[in-house]
Amino acid sequence: MPIFSQNQATTAENLYMNATRRGLPKEKMTDNGMMSRAKVLTIDNMNPTVKKVEYAVRGPIVQRAVELERELSEGMKKPFAEVIKANIGDAHAMGQQPITFFRQVLALCSYPELLSDSTFPEDAKSRACRILQSCGGFSMGSYSASQGIDSVRQDVAQYIQRRDGGVPCDPDNIYLTTGASDGIVTMLKLLVCGEGTSRAGVMISIPQYPLYSAALAELGAVQINYYLNEEACWSLDIPELQRAVNEARRYCNPRALCIINPGNPTGQVQSRQCIEDVIRFAAKERLFLMADEVYQDNVYADGCQFHSFKKVLFEMGPEYSETVELASFHSTSKCYMGECGFRGGYMEIINMDDDVKAQLTKLVSVRLCPPVPGQALMDLVVNPPQPGEPSYNNFIKERTATLSALAEKAKLTEQVLNTVEGISCNPVQGAMYSFPRITIPEKAVQEAAEKGQAPDMFYCMKMLEETGICLVPGSGFGQKDGTYHFRMTILPPKDKLQILLNNVKEFHQRFTLQYS
C-alpha cells in the first residue's frame, strides 16, 4: 500500500474528508498512522457477476502447471522431467501438425508478394487470391463486414448444404465469429432477460463445457442443469430434460437448451433418434436450441455418425423446420485442423425472428469484425482442396492421418484406463477427451475437505505434483454429487500418450493405497 509522506498530509487529509463527506470508501490507516489510499476498484465493489464466473479448463491447476514448468526450467528438481498439459484441447501444442495447404494459403494472404513464388501450388494461390479479393484493398489488414466476409459466408453455406445432404443454407444466416465461444456468448446475450422468477434460464448438460456456466454467470442468467446418463455412455435422456425444465419453471423462465454433440467433456456421439427427440422436446417446451457442433469431424467409434441438428430438423418436416429456432456453432479449433490460435468460427441461425436478427447484426458490429486470418482459415476448412486440384492428395493424406491417429488414441485411452481398478471410462466415441469416473477413498475425501478442495481437485493437484500430468477435475465441468471424474485430452502423440496413461495408472494405484 502506498503511503502519503508527511508533507502531503494536508492533501491526504482533504482527500480523506472529501471521501468521508461523499460516503466513499475511506482511506486505510497504516501501522505508522499514515493514511494509504483505498482503491477505487476493489473486490468488494467490482462487478458481482464477474466474481461468480468460473473456468476450470484454465483454473488453479493450470496456473500451478505453469509454475511447475518455470521451476523445472530454473533447474528445480521434480519427480518428472516435463509437464504434460492434457487439460485443454490444444492440438498443435501437443504436436499435431497443421494442414499444409491451409498454412500455404495463409502465408500467401499475409504476404501477397509470394503469389509470384513458383514453389507454391496453384490451387493455394488461386484460393488466396479469392480471399484477398474479398478483402478491402486486397489486404487481410482491412476490417471485414461485421457478419464476416461475404465470400466466406457463401462458402460456409455451401459446406453446410453439402454436409446436410442438400438441405438449403442461406449465407445471410451465417455469422463468422472469433472462435465458437464468441458466437455462443453472443447468442446467450440475446436471450437474457427478466428478473426474479421471470429470469431467463438456459439448460446445459452436466457435465458441461464450462464456457456455458461462465457465460451464464456473467450474464446473470439461470443455469438449468440436466444430467447426462453416465451408465448409458453419457446419453441424453428426454425424461431427464423434462424433469429439469419442470423444476426450473418454478423459479425461472427456461428459454434455451444447449447441446454439445459430439460431447465435451464426455465424448459421446448422439444418435439421430436422440436429436429428433431433443428437437421435439424443444418445440414442445418452446426452447431456443443451441447446438455446439465444433467436434463434427471427430467421430471415432464404430456405428457412430455425426448428425447435425440442422439436418435432422429439416428432415422432420415443416412443422419443425419452419418453426424451431436453432443456432449451431462450428470452429477452426478442433477436428483435424486444431487451429485454436486463429480464433476462427461461425454460427448458423435458423428461424430467428427478423427483428432479433437485426439486433444481432447490430450487436456484432460494435466489435467491428472477427479476426480476418481466422475467417480466411474458416473458409479453407469449409472449402478445402477438391479432387483434381494439385493439393488434394496431400490434404486428404494429412487429414486422414490426423483423424486416424485420434481414433486410435481414443481407443487406447479407453482401454488402458479401464484396466485400472477404481477408474471406469466410457468409450470415447468422439471429440477429443476422455472423462473417466474415479473412485476416491474416503480418507482422501476428508483430507480434501480439510484443504477446502473438491476431492477430484485434490486428486488432480496431487497427480500434477507427482507426475507432471495436468488434467482438469470433473468438478470443473459438473458431475452427479458423490461421483468424481477428470477430463483428459487424447491429443498427446501415441507414444507419449501410452506413457501418460501408464503414469496415470500408477498414480491412481499409489493414491488409492495411500488413502486406504
Place this chain on the structure above:
Amino acid sequence: MPIFSQNQATTAENLYMNATRRGLPKEKMTDNGMMSRAKVLTIDNMNPTVKKVEYAVRGPIVQRAVELERELSEGMKKPFAEVIKANIGDAHAMGQQPITFFRQVLALCSYPELLSDSTFPEDAKSRACRILQSCGGFSMGSYSASQGIDSVRQDVAQYIQRRDGGVPCDPDNIYLTTGASDGIVTMLKLLVCGEGTSRAGVMISIPQYPLYSAALAELGAVQINYYLNEEACWSLDIPELQRAVNEARRYCNPRALCIINPGNPTGQVQSRQCIEDVIRFAAKERLFLMADEVYQDNVYADGCQFHSFKKVLFEMGPEYSETVELASFHSTSKCYMGECGFRGGYMEIINMDDDVKAQLTKLVSVRLCPPVPGQALMDLVVNPPQPGEPSYNNFIKERTATLSALAEKAKLTEQVLNTVEGISCNPVQGAMYSFPRITIPEKAVQEAAEKGQAPDMFYCMKMLEETGICLVPGSGFGQKDGTYHFRMTILPPKDKLQILLNNVKEFHQRFTLQYS
C-alpha cells in the same frame, strides 16, 4: 410466418394449450384462420440492454452504402462511379500499404517452411522464430496464455518503458487483447455494479467513439457525458469534468473517466498540462482512469506531441503514481500499421487491486486467448526492426511515408473544408478523422424531422445518395444540442481525397441552396 397444415392441427392445438397454460406467448392466428407458431425469441422478450446498443460507425448509413455498391456492381445507374467509405478508420481498405517486414514475419509464422527461403531477410526470420518458440508446438495454431504470449508481453513492456522515457513497466500488467475494443469492454465490465442511484457511472467525452456508449448500454451502466470544447480546438476543460461529475453524483455512482487521446472523432491532441489536470481530477474524485491511446503515433500538428497518461502519472510523483488506477489501451489497427483485420491490441493496468486483477485474469481466460496472429503483429509493432538490421531502412522509409502522407492529408482536409461557407473544421492535430461542424438550414432540419431522422443523418444520407461518399453523422458520436457535424476519415489517397473534399464542398453548397 410458417403455418401448420390441417392434419397437424392436433399437435398445434396442444402446443397452443401448453403455451396458454404456462402463460407463454400465444401462437398467432393467420389470415386463413390457421395458427402460426410465435417465436421463442422476439424483439419484445429479448435482452433489453442489447436493444439499447447503438453503433453509428456501422449503422444504417453504412448499410445503405453497401447496398449502393451492390446496385452499382449490378449496373444500376447512379450519379457517381464508386462508393467511397470515409466512415471508418480502415486504412488498408483505403489503399494504405502494410509494412513489408510485418507481413514477411506473419508469412513466416504462418508457414514456417519459408524459414529456409533465402529471399526472406534474416531479421524477419529470427523474429518469426522468436515468436514461434513462444507458441506451443512452434505453431500459431496453439492457444496462447489467456493474458497473451509471455515474450510478446515482455516486448510490450519494453516498448512502453522506452516510449515513456524509462518509467518502469511490468509485463505482468500487460494483457493482450482482440483489438483495443476488447480491452475497453473488459475493463468496463469489471467496473459495473449497483442499482438505482448506486449504479456505476462512466464519464465519456462528447463527441465520443460509440464503442463506449454501446458497451455502457449493453452493460447497463450509466453514461456520464462531458463535453469537449469545440471553440478551443476540442479541448478538455476541467470545470466541465467537474460539472459533469457533480451532476452525475445525484443519480449514479461515477466510477471511471474515459479519455481518448489523440481524439476520436475530434482529432485533438492533449497537452501535457491537460493530462496532468485530468489525473489530479481523477484522483480527487476517485475515478478509475481509462486512456484510449490507440492513435499514439498519429500526431501531425506543429507543437503537438503525444504524452501517455502513464508517463505523466509517474512524473507527478508517488502521491499519484502509486495510487491512481489507470488502464491504457493500444492496438495494431491505427497509426502507421492500420492492421485492423488482425484484431491485435494490448492494455496496461496500473495500480489495480491485486484481487481485482486476479478476477480480470480469470475473466479473460474464459475466451481462451486473443488471436495469435494479432498477438504476433502486436509484437512486431512494439519491437520493429532496429538500426543495423537488414529491414531497418525499409521499415523507416515505409513508416515515414505513411505518417507524412497522413499529416499532409490532415492539413489538406482542414484547409479545403474551411473554404466552404457553412462548414468549419478544427485543425486535425492527430488521429485519422476530421469532425467539422456544419450549418444545416432550418428547412432541412424540418424535412429531417418529418422523416424521423437526425438532421445530420438526413444530410449524410443525402450526400451518400448524390455523391457516393459515406460519412458518419455527428449524432452518432454525440454533440451539443443544435450543432451538427460529420466524421470523415483522412485516409483516402491524396488525389482521391482532393476529389472527395471537392465533392463534399459542392454537395454542401447545393444542399444549402436547396434548403434556403
